[in-house]
Amino acid sequence: MTQATGPARSHPATLGDVARLAGVSIATASKALNGRSQVRAETRQRVIEAAERLSFRPNQLARGLLAGRTGTVGLLTSDLEGRFSIPILMGAEDAFGAGEVAVFLCDARGDAIREQHHVRALLGRRVDGLIVVGSRTDPRPSLGRELPVPVVYAYAPSDDPADLSIVPDNVDAGRIAVEHLLACGRTRISHITGDPGYLAARDRAEGARAALADAGLDLVGEPRFGAWSEGWGRAATALLLDRHPDLDAVLCGSDQIARGVMDVLRERGHRVPEDVAVMGFDNWQVLTSSSRPPLTSVDMNLEQVGRAAAHALFTAISGVRRSGIEALPCRVVIRGSTAPLS
Amino acid sequence: MTQATGPARSHPATLGDVARLAGVSIATASKALNGRSQVRAETRQRVIEAAERLSFRPNQLARGLLAGRTGTVGLLTSDLEGRFSIPILMGAEDAFGAGEVAVFLCDARGDAIREQHHVRALLGRRVDGLIVVGSRTDPRPSLGRELPVPVVYAYAPSDDPADLSIVPDNVDAGRIAVEHLLACGRTRISHITGDPGYLAARDRAEGARAALADAGLDLVGEPRFGAWSEGWGRAATALLLDRHPDLDAVLCGSDQIARGVMDVLRERGHRVPEDVAVMGFDNWQVLTSSSRPPLTSVDMNLEQVGRAAAHALFTAISGVRRSGIEALPCRVVIRGSTAPLS
DNA sequence: TAGCTTTCAGAAAGCCTTTTCGGTCCATTT
DNA sequence: AAATGGACCGAAAAGGCTTTCTGAAAGCTA
Numbered sequence: 050m051t052q053a054t055g056p057a058r059s060h061p062a063t064l065g066d067v068a069r070l071a072g073v074s075i076a077t078a079s080k081a082l083n084g085r086s087q088v089r090a091e092t093r094q095r096v097i098e099a100a101e102r103l104s105f106r107p108n109q110l111a112r113g114l115l116a117g118r119t120g121t122v123g124l125l126t127s128d129l130e131g132r133f134s135i136p137i138l139m140g141a142e143d144a145f146g147a148g149e150v151a152v153f154l155c156d157a158r159g160d161a162i163r164e165q166h167h168v169r170a171l172l173g174r175r176v177d178g179l180i181v182v183g184s185r186t187d188p189r190p191s192l193g194r195e196l197p198v199p200v201v202y203a204y205a206p207s208d209d210p211a212d213l214s215i216v217p218d219n220v221d222a223g224r225i226a227v228e229h230l231l232a233c234g235r236t237r238i239s240h241i242t243g244d245p246g247y248l249a250a251r252d253r254a255e256g257a258r259a260a261l262a263d264a265g266l267d268l269v270g271e272p273r274f275g276a277w278s279e280g281w282g283r284a285a286t287a288l289l290l291d292r293h294p295d296l297d298a299v300l301c302g303s304d305q306i307a308r309g310v311m312d313v314l315r316e317r318g319h320r321v322p323e324d325v326a327v328m329g330f331d332n333w334q335v336l337t338s339s340s341r342p343p344l345t346s347v348d349m350n351l352e353q354v355g356r357a358a359a360h361a362l363f364t365a366i367s368g369v370r371r372s373g374i375e376a377l378p379c380r381v382v383i384r385g386s387t388a389p390l391s
Numbered sequence: 392m393t394q395a396t397g398p399a400r401s402h403p404a405t406l407g408d409v410a411r412l413a414g415v416s417i418a419t420a421s422k423a424l425n426g427r428s429q430v431r432a433e434t435r436q437r438v439i440e441a442a443e444r445l446s447f448r449p450n451q452l453a454r455g456l457l458a459g460r461t462g463t464v465g466l467l468t469s470d471l472e473g474r475f476s477i478p479i480l481m482g483a484e485d486a487f488g489a490g491e492v493a494v495f496l497c498d499a500r501g502d503a504i505r506e507q508h509h510v511r512a513l514l515g516r517r518v519d520g521l522i523v524v525g526s527r528t529d530p531r532p533s534l535g536r537e538l539p540v541p542v543v544y545a546y547a548p549s550d551d552p553a554d555l556s557i558v559p560d561n562v563d564a565g566r567i568a569v570e571h572l573l574a575c576g577r578t579r580i581s582h583i584t585g586d587p588g589y590l591a592a593r594d595r596a597e598g599a600r601a602a603l604a605d606a607g608l609d610l611v612g613e614p615r616f617g618a619w620s621e622g623w624g625r626a627a628t629a630l631l632l633d634r635h636p637d638l639d640a641v642l643c644g645s646d647q648i649a650r651g652v653m654d655v656l657r658e659r660g661h662r663v664p665e666d667v668a669v670m671g672f673d674n675w676q677v678l679t680s681s682s683r684p685p686l687t688s689v690d691m692n693l694e695q696v697g698r699a700a701a702h703a704l705f706t707a708i709s710g711v712r713r714s715g716i717e718a719l720p721c722r723v724v725i726r727g728s729t730a731p732l733s
Numbered sequence: 734t735a736g737c738t739t740t741c742a743g744a745a746a747g748c749c750t751t752t753t754c755g756g757t758c759c760a761t762t763t
Numbered sequence: 764a765a766a767t768g769g770a771c772c773g774a775a776a777a778g779g780c781t782t783t784c785t786g787a788a789a790g791c792t793a
Contacts, residue, residue, distance in 0.1 A: 060459075060539075061514070061517070061539050063748090063749060063750085064749065064750060064751095065749080065750095073772075073773085074772065074773045074774080075749090075750080075751095075773085075774095076751080076752080076753095076772075076773055076774075076775090077771085077772055077773070079750065079751060079752085080751090080752090080772090083751080085751095085752090087770080087771060087772075088771070088772080089770080089771060089772090092771080092772085106511065106514050106515040107515060107749085107750070108456070108515070108517060108748090108749050108750065109515045109516045109517070109750095110452045110455050110456045110461065110516070110517055110748090110749075110750090111456055111748075111749035111750040111751085111778085112749080112750055112751075113452050113750095113778095114450070114452045114453055114456060114748095114749080114750080114777095114778050114779065114780095115749085115750060115751055115752090115777070115778050116750095116751080116778090117402075117778080119452060121495075121516075124496070129477065129480070129481045129484070130477075130478075130481065135471065135472075135477060138471070138496075139471050139472065139498065142471070142496060142497070142498050143498070146497065146498070146509070149512070151495050151497075151512060151513070151516060152495065152496050152497075153463075153493050153494065153495060153496075154466070154480075154484060154494050154495075154496035155484070155488065155493075155494075156481060156484050156485070156488070163488075167488070169448065170491070170493060171493070172403070172448050173448040173449060173450070173451045174451045174452070174463075174493060175403075175450060175451065175452055197403050278681060279681040280681065305677065305681065308681075309681075333677075335647065335675075335677070335678070336677070339620060339621040339622065339647065339650075339651075405778090405779060405780085406779065406780060406781095407779075407780095415742075415743085416742065416743045416744080417743085417779090417780080417781095418742075418743055418744075418745090418781080418782080418783095419741085419742055419743070421780065421781060421782085422741095422742090422781090422782090425781080427781095427782090428741095429740075429741060429742075430741070430742080431740080431741060431742090434741080434742085449779085449780070450778090450779050450780070451780095452778090452779075452780090453748085453778075453779035453780040453781090454779080454780060454781075455748095455780095456747095456748045456749065456750095456778095456779085456780080457747075457748050457779090457780055457781055457782085458748085458780095458781080459748080
């Protein structure tokens, strides 16, 4: 089924073609199509019809060349595979797509060299701005202050406070998670979480502690840092139950950990949520909704982060710069694994 | 921290700036930088240094305007959320990024209107080609034959056989899955799968049957179509065990189903893989590696699909059209949930 | 020295659109 | 009738780059 047909496809129509067909000059055609006022209604109509007949689409390259703005932005992810980038990317794409901005997607695969390469390529294409999406919430190196276009960092903040970064508020996330458990009447709350090398893990733990302190309480045992996996959830729960068999809630650093926790709780004869409430983080649908019972989880509102980053970039492009780290609130999504203590 | 600084950033350097600094004409500067031959080595060196000093990046807009090719392609997904689009997108981005092609990402969110809008916008930006990524393997409406640029469909084939589509071979996937189970010495194999409205489900079942037939066997019971969920996996397994307590393998239509299947098998006292082998589909890391035991699964090689689509688009742009549906092989990733019958 | 080729640099056209400015035509005013 | 004004249209420049073609200078042969 392979056949060479040569690349010859008739050139897309240009404004000149439209003008010729309508019997006017190029200038008039342009004005007619762009709603400028210096055209008689009848002439405008003729041009519009001609444009339609040729299915004319103005060449954005030429337009961008002239205007100095291209209506494009670069979206630089360090890790497409990771599931956190995707919602952010969706939010940003959504916010831009609604306007007339097109998005160049570049995945650096966590490689600084490749990232640099992509930045240069994007600047060559004269993007109006850049969004840099990290794969974890830990600060990342800035692209530098010398770039000719504005940059907004999303999820992972830049390490240069002069840059603008939009991130989820993990401290607050830990806080609202605990507040939900307290509202359910739980008081003996333990925390099993992931890799302590992740700022997100430390932030959430800090927020959780703060909320407990506000209520005059403390965590049951120290926060247990480990890995973001089900396996760690299971192992940590086993240890935890040996030491503190009386706990009535476990706040988990991720939904995966929570799954492991629930498995061991059930195996050991603790009912969820009657005896022990369990909460996860990330609100990862496939895990939260198919577990038994469905898992209450903190959603980081990542789409919102993406949208906010896009919006910030927009305003930066039009001249209003901000800087610093802006933290967006998270939200608790309540499901069956937490319920008021009866 | 908000401060208005005005959009005034010094214009990026143009070829004219470079030429002036090097003391040559614009034409010479262009030739020097592009490795054309009509420049003395010494002059070329001077130009290159000047370009470096100004960190000159040729304006791709201007270049594209002139060349008629922009070095950009559109990547049109119908559903970014779905996890199948992502690896395809990664593969394509990877294949293009290696060349000098930039990718416009557009998510139509499953809406035909929005898709049409994006196509028009992309054509306005004079992309050299389009890749359309579907969210399921069922055929989707063609964008039409009248587009001025080549189009390649990935994952979901176009319903017009004149288009080129690159898809995973689900029939073969069902076949190799069963062949693996047979190689493990299993002969009483059952199939629990997802929504029968999905071509993928029907294709896999067909492939599985064909492989069994080749071995002179048949499925234990009819394939059980249902949903792609853990819940369905659990429910179907319960029914299945009642009717056929002697089975020694379950082939599942997805990793989620497989997880549910394994849960119920374990609860009913069947050991995996000693008594019953379990296989999933999709090779979704988070499910396969954290289940107990880790799940053997069929990987659809989606990155490969993306790369192949990118490559096909490349060759189409340079004039060699293909058409029809090209199915790429899948592969079995063996983990603990399948093992030779001892 | 005249005439040739070779080597290298620059002028200019072209890609497609927007916008400014000047010009034409007609209707109105003095 | 002449002058003014408004409505409409087109010529031309600009934006940054590539490419072709013209030109000039140098090196070579006869």
